[in-house]
Amino acid sequence: MGGACSRKRGDLIDEGGDPRRSANGKYSKSGSSKWLLLSLPRSASDIIQRGQGRCPSLMELCVARICEDISKYSSFSVLPKDISQQIFNELVESNRLTVTSLDSFRDCALEDVHLCEYPGVKDNWMDVICSQGQSLLSLDISCSDVTDSGLVLLKGCTNLQSLTFNYCDQISVHGLENISGLSKLTSLSFKKSTAINAEGMKAFTNLVNLVNLDLERCLGIHGGLLYLKGLKKLETLNLRYCNCITDTDMKPLSALTNLKELQMSCCKVTDAGLSHLKGLSKLVLLNLEGCPLTGACLEFISGFVSLLYLNLSRCRLSDDGCEKFVGLGKLKILNLGFNNITDACLVHLKDLINLESLNLDSCQIRDEGLCNLKGLWRLKSLELSDTEIGSNGLRHLSGLCNLESINLSFTSISDSGLRKLSGLTSLRSLNLDNRQLTDAGLPALTTLTGLTHLDLFGARITDLGTNCFRYFKNLRSLEVCGGSITDAGVRNIKDLTSLRTLNLSQNCNLTDKTLETISGLTSLVSLNVSNSRVTNGGLQHLKQLKNLRSLTLESCKVTATEIKKLQLAALPNLEMCCVKHLLKP
Template sequence: MASPHLRTPGTPSLLELCIKAATRDKSCVKAWRQKRRTFEMLPSELAHELFNSLLQSHLLSATLIGLFQSNLQEVNLSGEATVDGEWMAYLGGCRHLRALRATDCKALTNNAIRQLTGLTAMEELDLARCRKISDDAVPHILSFKMLRKLGLAETGLTTKGLLLLPGLSRLVLLDLGGCPVTDADLISFQALGMLEHLDLWGSKVTNMGARCLSSFKTLKYLNLAMTAVTAIPQLNSLLSLNLCNCDVESIYGDGTFSDSLLRELFLSGASLSLKDVISGSNTRNLHLLDLASSRVNDLDAFVHIPKLAILDLRATGLTNELMLKFQGLGDNLRWIDLSYTKIDSEGVGAIAGHAPNVEQLSLNHTPVDDNVFIYLVHFPVLQSLNLGGSKVNGFMTVGSEEFQQISVLSYLEQLQHLRRLDMRYTGVGDAALHGLKNLVQLSHLHIHSNSLSGLCILEICTLQK
C-alpha cells in the first residue's frame, strides 16, 4: 500500500483541499465560524493559511478576524479597499501579531491606527500610500516599543511627526519615500543607532543633511533617488546606494579609503561623469551597476569595477565605439542589458569572447540584425536572450555573385544552456523558425509576428522540453 504521505506532484494536499472547501463560499464560512474553541487550538501556520485563503476569496470581514485573535502573527492586507478602523479594532485583539502590512489601504485613518496600540509584540508595520495617515498617527505608532521595521512612504507626514520617529530606538528599517523629509529631520534620525535601511526618495534632503549620514554606522541600504543630493560621504557599512535621477558629483568624497563594501549602485536617470564618480576605492566590490537612462559617454571607469556582474545600460545612447571598453570587464559579468541603445551587431561583436560568463543578454529595440548570431555563439553559457523589437529576420544573405539566404537561428544550437528566447516584434517568420527545431533545451519562447502561421506555432509547441 502506498504511503499516505505520498501524493502525485502537482496535486493538492489534504490540507489544501480542506482549506479550499472551507472557503468556497459564504455558506461554507457560515457553517464553521461559530466554532471559536476549535480556532483557538489551530496551529499558527494553519490559521494563517486559512486567513489568507479567506482574504484571497474576498470572504474575509472585520468580524471574522476575531476568530483568529489567538493565532495570527503576520497579516498582509495591502491593497484591500475595505480595510478601515473596524478591521484595526479586531486586529488590535490579536495579541501575538508581529507584522502588519497594510499598504495602499485608502480608508485607514489615524484613529484606526489607535486601535492597535495594545499590540506589544508588533515588530513590523507598513502603511505606505495610506494617504489619510498623518502626524497624528505617530504617537500611536510610538507605543510599539519592539518595532523594527516601519513603512510610511507617501503618507501625509510632515516635520511635526517625523521628529518624533527617533523615539523608536529599535528601528532597523525606515521607509519615508515620498515624504517631505528635511535636513533637520534627517539629522534627528542619528538617534536611530540600529538603522540598516533608510529610504528617503523624493524627499527634501540636500547635501547639508547628507553629511550626517557618516554617523549611521550600521546603514546598509540608502535610497536618496530624486533628491537634491549630489555628494555622498564615506559610508563604510553601505551595501546598496540609490541615487537615481540625481545630479551626482561624488560618492565617498575623494575615495582615499580602501574598505568600501558597496555592492549595488543605482544611477538610473542620473546626470554624472563616470570617471569622476567611480573610483577604484569605492567600487572594488561592486556587483550591480544600474546606469539606465543616464548620460554615459565614457566607460573607462569600468576598469575600477573588477567584480561587476550585473550591468544595466538601457537607453543610455551607448555606441559601438564605447563597447570596446567592455573588453576589460573580465569573467565576472553575468547580466547585460543594452536595450534601447544604438548598439548594432558589430557592437555586440566588440565584446564577443570578452564576457564568456554572461547568462542574460538583452538587445531588445536595438538595431542589431541577423549578423548578431555570428557573435552570440561566443557567449557559451547564455541562458536568456532578448532580441524583441530588433531588426532580426532569421535569415542572412551570403555570396558575392549568387546571393543565397541561410537560416541563422540554427546558430543558437551551439548555446547549450539557452532556456529563454524573446523575438517579439521582429521579422522572424515561419521559414526562419524551423532553425529552432533542435533547441530541445529551450523552455520559454516569446514571439509575436504577423508572418507566423498557426501550423508553424503548432510545430514549435512540439519541441521537446
C-alpha cells in the same frame, strides 16, 4: 515600434513585496494566477515527475492514491494528524479539494490550512476549518468570499499564530471583533481590506504577541495606528500604498521600539512626520518610496545606525542633506532612483563600503560622478538607467569585480564603452537597451561568459553581431528586439539550450524558418517573435516547446484558430498568448 516592444518609463512600479528586490510576483483577487487552479488533477505518476527522477516514498504514493480516490473516504479523523495534513495539502495543491471532500477533515487536528486564491472558499468551509480547534496554528484564506459569519467560528481556534486574509472584501469592521481574542497571533495580514479603518483597528489592541502586521493598501486606516502602540513585540509593519497615512499617524509608531522593518511606500508622510520615528534604533529596513520627503529627512534617518535596506526612490531628494548618508555605514541596499540628485550626492556615498546594491535610475549622474563608486567593491547590483553617463564613465567601474548586474539602458554608452566592461567577469545580468549600440561593440562582451541575462533591446544588431552569442552558453534570457536579424542570424541562438526567455520581436525579416531553428530550445518558457513574417505554417515547429507558458505573436500572419489548435494539441502549459492584429481566418 509596435506594442510588443514598447516600454513605459517613470511609472511607479508595484513591486508586490520586498523592496530589496525589483520584482516580485503580484496577486489579486481577479489576477491571472487563477489559471493554475483550473489545470487537470495530477495522478501518482505526477508525484514521481515532480520529484525529478527521485523515487517517491511509500507515504507519497499512498497519499497520491488516496487523493485519486478521495470520494471513497468520509473521514480522516482516525489517522495521525501529520498524515491527514499531507493528504489535505496534496488535495489543495492538485486542486481536488471541494466542499464535499473538505468535510472528511472535520476534527482532524490540522495545524496548517493554506487556501490562498483557492476557488469557492466561503463561510460553509469555515465550519470544517475551525473544527480543528486548538490544533490550528496557521490559516490563509486570501481572496476568499468568507464573511463576518465565517470569522465568528475562529473564536475556538485560540492557538492560532498566523492569519492571512488578503483581499477578502466580504469582511466588515464588525467581523474583525472576532479576532480580537486571538492573543497568541504572531503574524496577521489584511492586504487591501475595506474593513481595516480607524474603528476596525481597535480589534488589534489586545494582539500583544504580534510580530508581523501587513496592512498594505488598506486605505481607511488614518487615525487607527494609535491602536498599535501597545504592540511592543512588533518587528515588521507593512503600510505600503496606504495613501491616507499622514504625519499625524506617525507619533504612535514611536512606541514600537522593536520595529525592524517599516514599509510606507506612497504614504503622505513628510520630513516632519518622519521625525517621530527617530527612536526606532533597531530598524533594519525602511521603505519610503514615493513619499514627499526632501533631503532633510536624512537628519533622522542617519540615526538608524542598524539600517541595511533603505528605499528613497521617487521622493523629492536633492543634493541638500545628502552628507548625512555618511552615518549609514552598514547599508547594503540603497535605492535613490527618480530623484533630483547629481554627482554631488555621490561624494557622500563613497564611504558606504558595505553597499551591495545601488539604484540611481533617472538621476542626474554624469561620468565623473562614477569615480565615487570605484571603492564600493562589494557592489553586486548597479542601476544606472536613464542617467547622463557615457562611455568615459565606465572606466571607474572596471574594478568592481563582484558586480553581477548592471543596467545601462537609455544612457549615452557607445560601442567603444563596452570594452570597459570586459573585465567584469562576475556579471550575470547586463541591460544595454540603447539605440547607439551596434554589432561592433559586441565582441568586447565575449569575455562575460557567465552572463545569464542579456538585454539588447533596441540595439542595432544584425546577423553579424549574433556570432558573439555563441560565447554565452549560460544565457537564460536574451532580448534582441528591434534589430535587423534574419533567419540566418537566429542560427547562432539555436545552441543556447539554457534559454528560458527569448525576445526577437521587431526583427521584421524573421520567417517560419526561425521557429524551426529554435525548436530545439525546449527549456523556453517565454517566446516573443512579434512584428515578424511568421505564419500559421510555422506554428508546427513550436510543438516541441512543452514548457512554453507565454507566446507573443503580435502583428504576425497567424490566426486565432491555429493558435488554439497548437495549444490544445501540443502546448498544455501555455497560459498567455498575445496575438493582437491577427490575420483573419
